[in-house]
Amino acid sequence: MKEYLFESKRLGFRVLDDNDKAFFINLGQDPEVMKYLPAIESEEKLLEKMVSLQEFHRNLGYTFWVVDHKETGDQLGIIGVKPVSFEAFFTPAIEIGWRVAKKFWRQGFAFEAATRCLEFAKEKNIAKEIIAFTSFDNLSSQGVMRKLNMKHIGDFDYPHSEENIKHLAFRIEL
Numbered sequence: 001m002k003e004y005l006f007e008s009k010r011l012g013f014r015v016l017d018d019n020d021k022a023f024f025i026n027l028g029q030d031p032e033v034m035k036y037l038p039a040i041e042s043e044e045k046l047l048e049k050m051v052s053l054q055e056f057h058r059n060l061g062y063t064f065w066v067v068d069h070k071e072t073g074d075q076l077g078i079i080g081v082k083p084v085s086f087e088a089f090f091t092p093a094i095e096i097g098w099r100v101a102k103k104f105w106r107q108g109f110a111f112e113a114a115t116r117c118l119e120f121a122k123e124k125n126i127a128k129e130i131i132a133f134t135s136f137d138n139l140s141s142q143g144v145m146r147k148l149n150m151k152h153i154g155d156f157d158y159p160h161s162e163e164n165i166k167h168l169a170f171r172i173e174l
């Protein structure tokens with residue numbers, strides 16, 4: 001039985017560890033998962049990203065965590081909160097982000113995990129409001145934001161992306 005930082009009905013949240021390397025790399029190199037995200041990265045870059053997510057948790061007590069399906073123990077996605085890493089009209093700010101493995105799509109996991117992460121952010125007094133952003137054509141991610149009752153607050157050019165630059169920003173007060 002794995003130990004979780006916190007849980008929701010079906011899900012357990014943990015800091016990524018060495019046993020998650022293959023999952024994290026597969027997720028970050030899946031063309032469908034990465035369709036609206038900045039380019040697919042090398043294994044080396046993804047492992048660096050994994051270390052940086054571990055450091056966020058060590059330093060701040062929050063990050064993008066790995067989310068397990070508690071019943072099976074399978075990892076199903078990376079979801080959590082962390083500071084926005086670029087300047088935009090809504091920064092400085094804390095963002096919520098999600099990436100779910102394809103075989104788990106459309107089963108309510110992103111919504112359940114994000115709802116729990118927002119509760120965690122409120123309980124721990126991480127911020128008064130949380131931002132989310134995504135490209136104009138990422139309708140699934142916008143759907144999660146709308147289902148969470150986040151409000152569209154404006155549009156901006158996302159600096160880390162060469163394609164799908166136009167992004168929408170959403171906000172929710174905690």
Ligand SMILES: CC(C)(COP(=O)(O)OP(=O)(O)OC[C@H]1O[C@@H](n2cnc3c(N)ncnc32)[C@H](O)[C@@H]1OP(=O)(O)O)[C@@H](O)C(=O)NCCC(=O)NCCS
Pocket residue numbers: 032033034036037098099100101104105106107108109110111112133134135138139140141142143144145147
């Ligand atoms: C976006 C993503 C995380 C959604 O994960 P998910 O677990 O399938 O989402 P949920 O099942 O919780 O869906 C929540 C709501 O989002 C919307 N939604 C999810 N997938 C959708 C799709 N393919 N088309 C339209 N709306 C969609 C729906 O409103 C859904 O509510 P409903 O099922 O009651 O209709 C997943 O598609 C993903 O990982 N995509 C690739 C990575 C990515 O783009 N991340 C976001 C970067 S900003």
